[in-house]
Amino acid sequence: MTDLLALFTQAAKLLREAADEAMSHHGVRVGQHIVLSVLWEQDGLAPGEIARRLGAATPTVVNTATRMEEAGLVTRRSDPADARLVRLYLTPRGRSARDPVRQARAALERRATATLTPAEQDHLRSALTKIIAQLQDDQP
Amino acid sequence: MTDLLALFTQAAKLLREAADEAMSHHGVRVGQHIVLSVLWEQDGLAPGEIARRLGAATPTVVNTATRMEEAGLVTRRSDPADARLVRLYLTPRGRSARDPVRQARAALERRATATLTPAEQDHLRSALTKIIAQLQDDQP
DNA sequence: TCCAAGTCGCTAGCATGCTAATGACAACCT
DNA sequence: AGGTTGTCATTAGCATGCTAGCGACTTGGA
Numbered sequence: 001m002t003d004l005l006a007l008f009t010q011a012a013k014l015l016r017e018a019a020d021e022a023m024s025h026h027g028v029r030v031g032q033h034i035v036l037s038v039l040w041e042q043d044g045l046a047p048g049e050i051a052r053r054l055g056a057a058t059p060t061v062v063n064t065a066t067r068m069e070e071a072g073l074v075t076r077r078s079d080p081a082d083a084r085l086v087r088l089y090l091t092p093r094g095r096s097a098r099d100p101v102r103q104a105r106a107a108l109e110r111r112a113t114a115t116l117t118p119a120e121q122d123h124l125r126s127a128l129t130k131i132i133a134q135l136q137d138d139q140p
Numbered sequence: 141m142t143d144l145l146a147l148f149t150q151a152a153k154l155l156r157e158a159a160d161e162a163m164s165h166h167g168v169r170v171g172q173h174i175v176l177s178v179l180w181e182q183d184g185l186a187p188g189e190i191a192r193r194l195g196a197a198t199p200t201v202v203n204t205a206t207r208m209e210e211a212g213l214v215t216r217r218s219d220p221a222d223a224r225l226v227r228l229y230l231t232p233r234g235r236s237a238r239d240p241v242r243q244a245r246a247a248l249e250r251r252a253t254a255t256l257t258p259a260e261q262d263h264l265r266s267a268l269t270k271i272i273a274q275l276q277d278d279q280p
Numbered sequence: 281t282c283c284a285a286g287t288c289g290c291t292a293g294c295a296t297g298c299t300a301a302t303g304a305c306a307a308c309c310t
Numbered sequence: 311a312g313g314t315t316g317t318c319a320t321t322a323g324c325a326t327g328c329t330a331g332c333g334a335c336t337t338g339g340a
Contacts, residue, residue: 188288198288198290222288223288225287
């Protein structure tokens with residue numbers, strides 16, 4: 001009788017905690033990872049652009065960037081062509097965290113879905129994609 | 141976004157935002173709902189007991205209870221038999237929020253899963269249950 | 281009986297997200 | 311050219327979660 005939203009909330013909480021724990025061993029917190037994941041694809045982006053790609057608010061990226069700067073993962077540099085823009089660049093530490101973090105996340109994913117068949121994992125992935133599309137295209 | 145964890149993070153964020161928006165219309169925030177959901181089942185529980193049932197930390201329930209008290213959803217009363225205990229009791233407002241909140245959550249669930257077949261919804265529910273069991277029984 | 285240990289709610293302080301307001305800068309439009 | 315408008319990052323302040331540490335109260339053993 002538990003509603004699907006409650007199941008989702010619980011699973012999301014456990015996964016988030018486990019992900020934070022796993023990535024913390026490599027100097028990356030769960031809130032920093034989403035920003036890092038964008039910078040790993042393209043370095044030197046501005047907070048606003050990162051926020052747009054993540055579907056997050058700009059101040060979230062700004063504050064996270066400050067903590068990442070303190071953690072030595074990124075550096076801020078002003079854009080010489082447009083002084084309104086601040087660009088975030090990966091430090092060597094931020095760059096080298098990529099592989100171990102990805103491996104840790106893959107291991108967590110395997111652990112969390114250990115009791116699911118490959119077909120069930122595909123169904124889950126498909127369902128999540130559909131839910132995201134539904135919520136994004138519906139009300140924003 | 142091939143990463144299952146990333147899909148999960150995104151879906152959880154959208155669902156949480158949508159749930160907060162839907163329940164806010166009835167005076168209940170998303171963080172208050174989990175505490176309410178326990179009190180709706182059994183009134184007069186103590187913060188520690190609620191935290192245990194939710195798998196949350198006690199200070200989380202304590203702080204949430206303070207906001208719920210300010211919102212007029214619950215009242216605090218000291219246990220006459222054990223002065224260490226504080227018991228949380230639903231106010232009429234907290235009690236009457238139950239049905240509309242449940243309806244709003246059910247409507248959100250229908251909306252989010254609108255593009256899923258009933259079989260897919262069952263598979264999703266099953267997968268979430270398995271993931272929760274796996275993460276709970278594994279590490280703590 | 282009385283004190284040491286256990287239990288409980290609470291506060292402090294942090295991370296992660298948000299919105300609103302601010303100030304700096306760029307671009308556009310007469 | 312110069313002022314208006316738009317676009318940035320940032321700060322302030324809130325909600326939601328956490329851990330650590332505190333003080334109050336109970337309990338159990340000497």
